[in-house]
Structure formats: C-alpha cells, structure tokens
Amino acid sequence: MxxxxxxxxxxxxxxxxxxxxxxxxxxxxxxxxxxxxxxxxxxxxxxxxxxxxxxxxxxxxxxxxxxxxxxxxxxxxxxxxxxxxxxxxxxxxxxxxxxxxxxxxxxxxxxxxxxxxxxxxxxxxxxxxxxxxxxxxxxxxxTDFAHPLKEYDKEYKAQLASIEEYEKTAPKITVETAKYDPSNIEEGKALFLANCATCHGDNGKGGIGPNLTDDYWINQKEKDVFHNIFWMLENGSPNNPAMRAFIKEGTISGKDGEKIAAFVFHLNQELPPVTQAQGGAAPQGEVAPWVKGTPRK
Ligand code: HEC
Structure with missing residues (x-):
C-alpha cells in the first residue's frame, strides 16, 4: 500500500x-x-x-x-x-x-x-x-513574449506606418480630382466635429463661421456646392483669415478634405437647413446658382 x-x-x-x-x-x-x-x-x-x-x-x-x-x-x-x-x-x-x-x-x-x-x-x-x-x-x-495584445500592438503600428507611407506616395486629392462619395459622410462627420464645429456648429448651423446649411454663400468659387466646399478647405477664405487653408497648410490631408466636404454637402443638400428660428446663424452672402443635389462627377 x-x-x-x-x-x-x-x-x-x-x-x-x-x-x-x-x-x-x-x-x-x-x-x-x-x-x-x-x-x-x-x-x-x-x-x-x-x-x-x-x-x-x-x-x-x-x-x-x-x-x-x-x-x-x-x-x-x-x-x-x-x-x-x-x-x-x-x-x-x-x-x-x-x-x-x-x-x-x-x-x-x-x-x-x-x-x-x-x-x-x-x-x-x-x-x-x-x-x-x-x-x-x-x-x-x-513578459512580452508571444503576448497577443503586444503582437496586436506591433502589427497595428506597422499597418499605421504603411498607411503613412502610402499617403506620402499616393496622388494628392485636389479640387480637380475630389469626388463626392456618400460613404465618406460618416467619417467626414467625425472630422468635421474635430476641426470645424467650433466655428460652424456641430450641425453646420453657424457661429463664428457662416451657416453651412442654407443656400446663401459668401464665397462662390466653383460651379457646384461639393467642389465649392472643397475649394474653401484647400484655399481658405480670401476675405477672412479665420477660415484657414486647411489642406494647403497641411492641417488636414486632401483625402480627409474629401470626407469633410462630403459631410458638409450632406448637411447642405440632403438635410433641411437650420433656420434662424431653429437657432441657426442668419444667411450671409448671396443665393448660389448651383443646382440642388448635383455634385460634379
Ligand atoms: C476659426 C473658425 C473657423 C474654423 C475652425 C472653420 N471655419 Fe469655415 N469659415 C469661418 C469663417 C469666419 C468663414 C467666412 C469666411 C468669409 O467671410 O469669407 C468660413 C467659411 C467657410 C465656408 C464658406 C462659407 C461661405 O458662405 O462662403 C465653408 C464651406 C467653410 N467655412 C467650411 C469649413 C470647414 C469644412 C471647416 C473645418 C475643416 C471650417 N470651415 C473651419 C471660420 C472657420
């Protein structure tokens, strides 16, 4: 036993x-x-x-x-x-x-x-x-050995680096090549909240900057509303330095500009305008001649 x-x-x-x-x-x-x-x-x-x-x-x-x-x-x-x-x-x-x-x-x-x-x-x-x-x-x-979270972190950083590399070499998006794509609206919204909402309000109703939801535009540089927005992001306002040339200054990339412009286009053309009665800023500029809802292809 x-x-x-x-x-x-x-x-x-x-x-x-x-x-x-x-x-x-x-x-x-x-x-x-x-x-x-x-x-x-x-x-x-x-x-x-x-x-x-x-x-x-x-x-x-x-x-x-x-x-x-x-x-x-x-x-x-x-x-x-x-x-x-x-x-x-x-x-x-x-x-x-x-x-x-x-x-x-x-x-x-x-x-x-x-x-x-x-x-x-x-x-x-x-x-x-x-x-x-x-x-x-x-x-x-x-330790860091074979740890899934550490490995994830490493791969994630490697991917970010390759995206950065790609963006450096990829053709730049300009007002000539920018295209409206509804699938950009969601990301454009997040970028708008981070970069633009302080002056234009969360929903574009205006504040320091003009109301972006109405048909009145101070700057009418392009033939359609989407490219007009993109033009503003690229060049800033010729009249007021508060509206900076975000893309030319390098604050945002052309690709992000395309996304933000898609969101502002959506606010301006696809959602009802935020009127003064609803807390929106008073119209500024002239009614723009572009045909509603037609971004240039
Ligand atoms: C510091 C404040 C400020 C910020 C931030 C700002 N803007 Fe502006 N924006 C202005 C002002 C002020 C004007 C009016 C310029 C003028 O009088 O020509 C303007 C004008 C515009 C116009 C043209 C409106 C019109 O009637 O001509 C667009 C489009 C626009 N902004 C989009 C944006 C977008 C998109 C962003 C974010 C990337 C942004 N702005 C960030 C202050 C700002």
Missing part, C-alpha cells in the same frame, strides 16, 4: 489549475477580485477536503487488513517527506519485494497486474511538459 499525497499538495494543485482556467477564459486578471472566483475556490477546497476524508477512511480500512510487518513498513514509508517519495517514485526502480507489494488484488485467468511506476521516458516528458507550462505561462503573464 502506498502513502497518500498530503492534502496541502492537492489544494495547491487545484488552486493553480483554477487560476490557469480562469486566466485562459476571462482574458484579464480582473477575476481575482471577483466573488465567483473565490466562491469556486471555497467550493473546490471543501471538495478536496471531502475527497481527502474519504481517502482517510479507505486508508485506515486497508491498513487494518495489513500484516504486522506490512504495517511497520507502511508507517516507515509514511514518515518520509512527500517530495522524497515523489522523487523516488519517479527515479528509483523498485525491488522484487516492493513489486510483491504492488500487485493489484484482482486477476483474471491467473493474470495479475502490477501497479507499476510509470516509464521514465513518459515521466520525463510529463515533467518537461509541466516545466514548459510554467515557463510559458509566466512568460505570457509577465
């Missing part, structure tokens, strides 16, 4: 397995402060103690059935520290007398079975696996 693994070892193993399991499925370490994690730990601890208690009963029952000699041997073996037993069970070959001890007490047609130590190569592989696991998990948790 073999001495049993101390309950503390089982507890540590179960606790470590729980941490690994939670860490794999929760994806961050927030579970350490979660009530569910600690409830699982408490339940697992209770179950380990119950299993150990049942083990105690089986152990004492089997102990009573041993001969005096076997009892003495068992007590001596039990006095050895756990780690020593573990080491010997992995690396020490048993004697014939010990083999006697290991015969499992069931048989069929005279065939009996030994409760033998596992092959050394198997154990070696197993312990290698354990060490690899510990190294890999610590590397994953505490």
């Amino acid at each position: 073999k001495p049993r693994t101390p309950v503390i070892v089982n507890l540590i193993v179960v606790f470590v397995l729980l941490i690994i399991g939670y860490d794999m499925f929760v994806q961050n370490s927030s579970f350490l402060s979660s009530i569910y994690f600690w409830a699982t730990v408490v339940i697992a601890t209770i179950m380990v103690f119950i299993a150990h208690g049942i083990g105690d009963l089986i152990e004492s029952d089997r102990f009573l059935k041993l001969s005096e000699e076997e009892k003495a041997q068992y007590i001596a073996e039990k006095k050895k520290p756990f780690y020593k037993r573990l080491w010997e069970s992995a690396f020490k070959k048993q004697s014939n007398a010990e083999e006697e001890d290991m015969i499992i007490d069931h048989g069929f047609d005279g065939i009996t079975e030994l409760d033998n130590s596992l092959p050394k190569w198997w154990l070696g592989l197993f312990y290698f696996g354990c060490v690899f696991c510990v190294v890999y998990i610590s590397a994953y948790a505490f």
Whole structure:
C-alpha cells in the first residue's frame, strides 16, 4: 500500500489549475477580485477536503487488513517527506519485494497486474511538459513574449506606418480630382466635429463661421456646392483669415478634405437647413446658382 499525497499538495494543485482556467477564459486578471472566483475556490477546497476524508477512511480500512510487518513498513514509508517519495517514485526502480507489494488484488485467468511506476521516458516528458507550462505561462503573464495584445500592438503600428507611407506616395486629392462619395459622410462627420464645429456648429448651423446649411454663400468659387466646399478647405477664405487653408497648410490631408466636404454637402443638400428660428446663424452672402443635389462627377 502506498502513502497518500498530503492534502496541502492537492489544494495547491487545484488552486493553480483554477487560476490557469480562469486566466485562459476571462482574458484579464480582473477575476481575482471577483466573488465567483473565490466562491469556486471555497467550493473546490471543501471538495478536496471531502475527497481527502474519504481517502482517510479507505486508508485506515486497508491498513487494518495489513500484516504486522506490512504495517511497520507502511508507517516507515509514511514518515518520509512527500517530495522524497515523489522523487523516488519517479527515479528509483523498485525491488522484487516492493513489486510483491504492488500487485493489484484482482486477476483474471491467473493474470495479475502490477501497479507499476510509470516509464521514465513518459515521466520525463510529463515533467518537461509541466516545466514548459510554467515557463510559458509566466512568460505570457509577465513578459512580452508571444503576448497577443503586444503582437496586436506591433502589427497595428506597422499597418499605421504603411498607411503613412502610402499617403506620402499616393496622388494628392485636389479640387480637380475630389469626388463626392456618400460613404465618406460618416467619417467626414467625425472630422468635421474635430476641426470645424467650433466655428460652424456641430450641425453646420453657424457661429463664428457662416451657416453651412442654407443656400446663401459668401464665397462662390466653383460651379457646384461639393467642389465649392472643397475649394474653401484647400484655399481658405480670401476675405477672412479665420477660415484657414486647411489642406494647403497641411492641417488636414486632401483625402480627409474629401470626407469633410462630403459631410458638409450632406448637411447642405440632403438635410433641411437650420433656420434662424431653429437657432441657426442668419444667411450671409448671396443665393448660389448651383443646382440642388448635383455634385460634379
Ligand atoms: C476659426 C473658425 C473657423 C474654423 C475652425 C472653420 N471655419 Fe469655415 N469659415 C469661418 C469663417 C469666419 C468663414 C467666412 C469666411 C468669409 O467671410 O469669407 C468660413 C467659411 C467657410 C465656408 C464658406 C462659407 C461661405 O458662405 O462662403 C465653408 C464651406 C467653410 N467655412 C467650411 C469649413 C470647414 C469644412 C471647416 C473645418 C475643416 C471650417 N470651415 C473651419 C471660420 C472657420
């Protein structure tokens, strides 16, 4: 009969397995402060103690059935520290007398079975696996090695760099080549809020800058409204330096200008104007001659 693994070892193993399991499925370490994690730990601890208690009963029952000699041997073996037993069970070959001890007490047609130590190569592989696991998990948790978030960050930066490279070499968008595309409206809105809304209001209703939702225009430089907006972004206002030449100054790229112009076109041509009664700025300039809703192709 073999001495049993101390309950503390089982507890540590179960606790470590729980941490690994939670860490794999929760994806961050927030579970350490979660009530569910600690409830699982408490339940697992209770179950380990119950299993150990049942083990105690089986152990004492089997102990009573041993001969005096076997009892003495068992007590001596039990006095050895756990780690020593573990080491010997992995690396020490048993004697014939010990083999006697290991015969499992069931048989069929005279065939009996030994409760033998596992092959050394198997154990070696197993312990290698354990060490690899510990190294890999610590590397994953505490270093940059093979960490998905770090790898994502790296790839993301590489992509940004290649976009920047592309923008440097890609043909510049000018008032000659800019095209209206409704799929730009959404992004154009975000850019408008960041660059223009301080002066023209979130919805283009006007403020320091004129109302962009009505048919009155101070600057009428192009033949259609979309390109007129783009022209303003490229060149700024010839009358008022507050309206800067965003594209020529390099504050925004031609591509972003195309997106912003699409959004302003949408405000001006596709949404109802924000009138003075609705809090919009008073019309400035003259009614423009361009035909409603037709951006130049
Ligand atoms: C610092 C304030 C300010 C900011 C920021 C600003 N504008 Fe203006 N904008 C003005 C002023 C002032 C005018 C009127 C210029 C004039 O009198 O010719 C103007 C004029 C315009 C016009 C022509 C309106 C007309 O009636 O002729 C357009 C189009 C325009 N802005 C679009 C934009 C867009 C798009 C942005 C964001 C990229 C922007 N503006 C950012 C102040 C601003």
